[in-house]
């Protein structure tokens with residue numbers, strides 16, 4: 313590591329429990345001595361990731377993601393290893409930001425947005441902000457909420473740009489990060505400013521709302537940058553995540569005002585898509601947040617479309633999805649203002665089950681007094697029910713249809729049953745297991761057990777001449793070096809040690825993700841060492857064998873054969889006879 317000593321990295325890691333940290337991102341369940349959860353690094357449907365409190369590492373048995381607490385945070389937050397060390401250092405009171413300046417200096421983005429956000433917040437509480445405050449208070453956004461969401465105010469044409477230029481940021485940089493336009497003026501003028509935070513809670517963009525003018529666009533948003541991509545950010549994620557442990561239900565809304573409004577009545581487990589359709593990246597974030605999802609989009613037609621699209625996207629996450637459709641085209645913000653907190657809480661409490669919602673949707677564009685439409689409706693419902701796992705839900709719905717349309721229950725039940733039986737049972741996706749030759753197998757296992765037991769380190773150091781694979785060779789050398797330096801090789805610390813050597817780290821990760829038994833016998837290690845040491849001999853023999861095949865002269869062939877025999881360490885019986 314270029315800027316932080318290994319001792320400091322290890323100290324931070326020792327003070328950090330991987331289970332604590334990972335469970336901030338992923339719901340973990342205890343299973344035996346490990347914890348399991350849904351892997352955030354691939355499109356995981358069943359918990360494939362295991363976190364070991366003993367080894368302080370995580371491993372996904374599906375995609376092979378593995379590492380220690382630093383690599384987890386780095387990969388999840390999409391930050392560098394050093395930044396992850398710094399972030400986790402802060403958590404345990406070890407400040408290393410001084411040491412990593414050189415590494416992060418390249419990017420002023422976060423600093424600029426932090427300054428801008430503070431600047432807007434201060435402006436709101438100056439005399440220039442009187443009308444804006446009055447407007448917010450008129451909409452029941454009190455000072456506490458203003459603070460909580462960092463709401464601010466943009467004022468004259470160049471005020472923020474001047475302010476940031478005085479902080480020594482160049483005009484080009486300000487244009488680049490999306491706060492200043494090509495003419496050198498502020499992008500946001502006279503708007504109430506809502507900072508948009510990334511998943512870690514850093515402001516990375518703004519949404520500006522008009523309050524005292526009749527501008528054509530009610531909201532304008534920052535342009536997308538490498539730090540601000542709507543498709544990868546969920547408004548209020550960092551706050552909602554903190555509230556989720558108790559609650560375990562995430563409410564997804566469309567706009568940031570909906571989320572802010574919900575918070576004013578004490579509902580903090582809401583996130584917003586900020587008007588874009590949910591993306592696969594959103595899905596990967598959401599599936600790790602909670603077991604239950606409530607989709608609470610705007611009550612209008614567009615909101616319904618968004619709901620249907622969200623269901624299609626999220627249906628296979630294994631989470632329990634419910635739907636709230638607000639009446640009279642209202643969005644959650646309007647609904648809470650008009651109908652109040654209790655009415656909204658009731659909407660949430662009595663959110664519609666996914667099946668019921670889908671069945672309700674099937675009624676659309678059908679005339680349910682017309683026999684043909686009834687038939688197609690009932691058939692569609694049965695089809696829907698045939699993929700429902702909950703028998704009681706199925707039963708209730710079958711009875712309901714039988715009653716409503718005066719259809720014989722048994723007829724429905726039979727049809728449902730045959731649809732269910734016909735549902736193709738899809739074979740479980742089987743990942744082809746990588747085939748390792750005996751050498752790679754011996755190499756991988758030796759490395760694996762070196763990290764488990766120092767006896768193996770000694771055996772390898774003293775008895776293995778040369779590993780055939782270069783990255784294994786280097787890895788083995790590093791383990792031996794680390795062992796001599798520190799006396800022990802905790803795998804979680806060793807990962808930090810080689811974190812800046814991509815190839816080595818990848819090799820190690822591959823080995824850790826292999827299905828290798830925790831326990832070993834010394835004889836087994838002896839075998840592996842034997843196999844490795846045989847490697848060069850075998851290579852030579854293979855080469856000679858090839859030569860024999862190509863050789864036409866029987867005498868020369870015999871000579872080659874005797875060389876092979878010598879290498880094999882004696883004349884084999886079958887040849888002697």
Ligand SMILES: [Zn+2]
Nearest residue numbers: 351354372375
């Ligand atoms: Zn995975």
